[in-house]
Amino acid sequence: MKFFIDTANLAEIQEAHNLGILDGVTTNPSLMAKEGIKGQENINAHYQAICHIVDDNVSAEVIATDFEGMVKEGEALAALSPKIVVKVPVTQEGIKAIRYFSDKGIRTNCTLIFSAGQALLAAKAGATYVSPFIGRLDDVSQDGTELIAQIVAIFSNYQFSTQVLAASVRHTMHLIQCAEIGAHVATCPLKVITGLLNHPLTNNGLQKFLADYAKSQA
Ligand code: G3P
Numbered sequence: 210m211k212f213f214i215d216t217a218n219l220a221e222i223q224e225a226h227n228l229g230i231l232d233g234v235t236t237n238p239s240l241m242a243k244e245g246i247k248g249q250e251n252i253n254a255h256y257q258a259i260c261h262i263v264d265d266n267v268s269a270e271v272i273a274t275d276f277e278g279m280v281k282e283g284e285a286l287a288a289l290s291p292k293i294v295v296k297v298p299v300t301q302e303g304i305k306a307i308r309y310f311s312d313k314g315i316r317t318n319c320t321l322i323f324s325a326g327q328a329l330l331a332a333k334a335g336a337t338y339v340s341p342f343i344g345r346l347d348d349v350s351q352d353g354t355e356l357i358a359q360i361v362a363i364f365s366n367y368q369f370s371t372q373v374l375a376a377s378v379r380h381t382m383h384l385i386q387c388a389e390i391g392a393h394v395a396t397c398p399l400k401v402i403t404g405l406l407n408h409p410l411t412n413n414g415l416q417k418f419l420a421d422y423a424k425s426q427a
Contacts, residue, residue, distance in 0.1 A: 210388050213266060213396035215376065217244045217255065221399045222262050228402070233266025234259050235318070235340070235376065235396040237296070253289055260290040268318045268338075270296035271306075279306035287315045294318045294337060299327045304334045311335025318374065328360040332371035338394065343387075344377035353377070354386045361391050381405055 211232035214225045217240040225231045246255045256269050267290070271282040279302060283295040294316040297303045307317045311334060318338040319331035323346060328339045341360060343353025360373050372393035378384055379397070381404040387395045
């Protein structure tokens, strides 16, 4: 299972990278805005700074909503670094753009997926990744992890090479459930990744070991 971090914050990306478990980064226009990055030149420079930290898989999202605009923006983003994965929304124009990028060997992450049908079309168009947003489905009383299971089963039925990237992962149970289901990738904030380490018996056990060691040195 690949772990991506869902942020544009360079310090958090560096911290996750330092853990030695990071496989990539996902960003979106909201996450870039949260970091105060303004203007396309600064946005591009920020993508390059992210690419400088991580080994591969930096999702950079197009803003255009028409095919020609998506192609122009996506090609410019892909030219920034071979680590860039062009993120495209799952619309009719987006599906055409994904087919175009796929034929050109440019990797894509099809975003804003909320149904199995959307994921199926993106896979047919040759998407590298599809991103179902599980937290946002939970927000509207629909089980997001059920959608992950459905898409994993469909892709497995037909041996699609498209990978299921569970996005909008909000807590550690989401992450564990995605791993049980067989999602190829999960993207989440750093606190969800480090949250996997939390267990009171680990903390208490370590304190006891350290206290006993200290006694043996007295
Ligand atoms: O990867 C998609 C993610 O950024 C959305 O997360 O928490 O805003 O639903 P959230």
